[in-house]
Amino acid sequence: MQYDLNLLPVFMALFEERNVTRAAERLGITQPALSNALKRLRETMHDPLFVRERYGMQPTQMAQDLAPVIGAALAAIDEAVRGQQDFDPSKADRLFLIAPNSLVEFVLMPAIVARLREIAPGIRLRLAPFGNDLTEAGVVSGTTAMVIGRITDPPDNLVVQHLMDDGLACVVRADHPLVGERLTKAVYEQLRHVNVLPPGRLRAGLFRTLEERGLKRDVAVSVTHFLAVTEMIAATDYCATLPRLICRHLADDKRLRVVEPPVDLGTFPVEMAWHVRYRNDPAHRWLRSLIADMARELATATR
Structure with a gap:
């Protein structure tokens, strides 16, 4: 059987968002287009995959079994493509959505913004609320580039780095x-x-x-x-x-x-977490390194 690989990102968006509207927005397509893609997915898999319930689209058992396999495949493709790209921070033009907790926003983000202004003026940051949990912060779905704060019970698709x-x-x-x-x-x-x-x-x-x-x-x-x-x-x-x-x-x-x-x-830890799909993204990797360096400088200055 021949599969339409374009349907795999649709599957993962629905699985992680559990909402047709948010999944369509994440993919940059209309809701009718997403619904049509879901119909084709169901026909291909001979399974409903997602069932509409009171609190959103809930995955069937087949969808739950497929999700880690499809997620790993998409992450591997992302890593292969992004790993070949060159990144020059002085010429970069990119927006990152970051969710810092209130401590990080108050004491660390001003220094990060000042450093970016000096060496990567085209990189822009949009700060989002840390949220009640990692799913609400958007990092589990990958819509948020990273969260910075106290990371508790991270799922398997997140990478966590200790900062200070x-x-x-x-x-x-x-x-x-x-x-x-x-x-x-x-x-x-x-x-x-x-x-x-x-x-x-x-x-x-x-x-x-x-x-x-x-x-x-x-x-x-x-x-x-x-x-x-x-x-x-x-x-x-x-x-x-x-x-x-x-x-x-x-x-x-x-x-x-x-x-x-x-x-x-x-003491308590301050950590940074990001979706595995960004692991080898050159721009993301550069920004993570800068944030880690700034955190070390801050921690050293306060000793």
């Missing part, structure tokens, strides 16, 4: 009446706190760490981004427990003071 580690410190207003040279456990638990909520399953991370260290925290207000912390701490007697990379920036604000937490709160 960070720790935690505390921030209070400079003339705080209860905090002296050091922050004791008693004072830490007496104070009210500003908490930064990361997305999704990571929300319990700091609470779990504090519980493991035997520390209690009375949270007065929770915010969604580190940018909201500065004014709240400067105007109150609250305390915030934040990544040290964030504290490094806040230490320049004379209204604030960075102090050590009453116990060692350990």
